[in-house]
Amino acid sequence: xxxxxxxxxxxxxxxxxxxVAGMLRDLGVPVFDADAAVHELQGPGGALLDAIxxxxxxxxxxxxxxxxxxxxxxxxxxxxxxxLERIVHPAVAGMRQAFLRDHAEAPxxxxxxxxxxxxxxxxxxxxxxxxSAPAQAQRERVLARPGxxxxxxxxxxxxxxxxxxxxxRADFVIDTGTSLAETREQVAGxxxxxxxxx
Ligand SMILES: CC(C)(COP(=O)(O)OP(=O)(O)OC[C@H]1O[C@@H](n2cnc3c(N)ncnc32)[C@H](O)[C@@H]1O)[C@@H](O)C(=O)NCCC(=O)NCCS
Ligand SMILES: Nc1ncnc2c1ncn2[C@@H]1O[C@H](COP(=O)(O)OP(=O)(O)OP(=O)(O)O)[C@@H](O)[C@H]1O
Numbered sequence: 001x002x003x004x005x006x007x008x009x010x011x012x013x014x015x016x017x018x019x020v021a022g023m024l025r026d027l028g029v030p031v032f033d034a035d036a037a038v039h040e041l042q043g044p045g046g047a048l049l050d051a052i053x054x055x056x057x058x059x060x061x062x063x064x065x066x067x068x069x070x071x072x073x074x075x076x077x078x079x080x081x082x083x084l085e086r087i088v089h090p091a092v093a094g095m096r097q098a099f100l101r102d103h104a105e106a107p108x109x110x111x112x113x114x115x116x117x118x119x120x121x122x123x124x125x126x127x128x129x130x131x132s133a134p135a136q137a138q139r140e141r142v143l144a145r146p147g148x149x150x151x152x153x154x155x156x157x158x159x160x161x162x163x164x165x166x167x168x169r170a171d172f173v174i175d176t177g178t179s180l181a182e183t184r185e186q187v188a189g190x191x192x193x194x195x196x197x198x
Contacts, residue, residue, distance in 0.1 A: 004100075004103065004104055004105070004106050004107060004108065004109055005194055005195075005197075006100075006108075006110075006111060006125050007108060007111070007125070007126065007129055008110075008111050008113055008116050008121070008125040008128040009021060009024070009031070009128075010112075010114060010115075010116035010131070010166065010170075011130050011131030011163075011174075012132075012138065012157070012166065013138070013142055013156050013157065014133075014138045014141040014142035014145075015131045015132055015138055015163070015176060016141075016174075016176030017114065017131045018112075019176065019183070020129075020131050020174055020187055021033060021110070021112045023184050023187045023188075024110050027187070027188060027191055029106075029109065029191060030099075030103045031109070031111075031112055032095075032096055032099040032100075032109070032110065032111045032112060033112045034092055034096070034113045034114060035112070035114055037091075037096070038088055038092060041088065041091050041092070041095075042065040042088075043063075043064040044062065044063055044064045045064075046064050046065070048087055048088060049065065051087045052065060052070070052087060055084070055087065056073055056080075056084070070084070071152070085119075089119065108191065108194050108195055111125065115160075116128065117161040117165070117169065118160060118161055126194070127171040127172065128169070128170050128172070129170060129173070129190060130163075130166045130169075130170035130172070130173050130174065131174045132163055132166070132173055132174065132175060133176045133177035134177045135163070137177050138163075172190050174186050174190070
């Protein structure tokens, strides 16, 4: 039996990573979603609420973490963000290992990791795919989201490895500046190539 292959999926804010992750799931590929893991850990009854409340008093409640408030505390404050990451990242890594154990029989699995290049999460990956679109499309998508401001968007962009660098480092670039059908075709091509490869 050959070992299960692991593809890392990443991309900057608004580049279409969640949409592409959905396309991969439609093709039957198990996808571990790091963002969903964070939401679970920070949601109602989440395992990290006590630790977050101790470090950032007043940012949690019955509904879990107040993401607007915690985001305001950490985006633009590197020291605070580092404190939050020390709480969140080890817990996410544990969930990822459990997912891998649960899907060890699959020929291909995907780790959807928004901050793969920022936080150096390459270990153990066979390849990385970066989801990318022109900067103008990214900006329009992000600013259309409820609760997003130009200021918040720019703070987040400043924290992320530039798209051009991600593209240069990736094994595959998935273009989401085109139609959904064209993107779906690219995704299917990558899945086939990885499954074929020894
Ligand atoms: C501060 C929090 C609560 C804000 O939540 P909110 O729903 O407002 O934003 P969201 O999580 O959707 O992030 C918005 C954008 O910021 C980026 N971002 C989030 N955390 C970080 C970070 N630590 N470093 C750089 N960019 C980040 C995301 O990739 C995304 O592009 C949340 O981002 C968080 O807990 N971050 C720390 C944990 C982490 O590193 N998560 C990233 C996925 S593992
Ligand atoms: N060809 C395409 N491929 C992917 N998404 C597309 C495409 N064309 C338009 N879109 C739209 O762009 C948006 C991308 O949002 P999505 O939530 O997938 O981004 P994301 O990278 O996961 O964002 P974030 O990192 O901020 O969570 C969606 O509304 C999607 O419908």
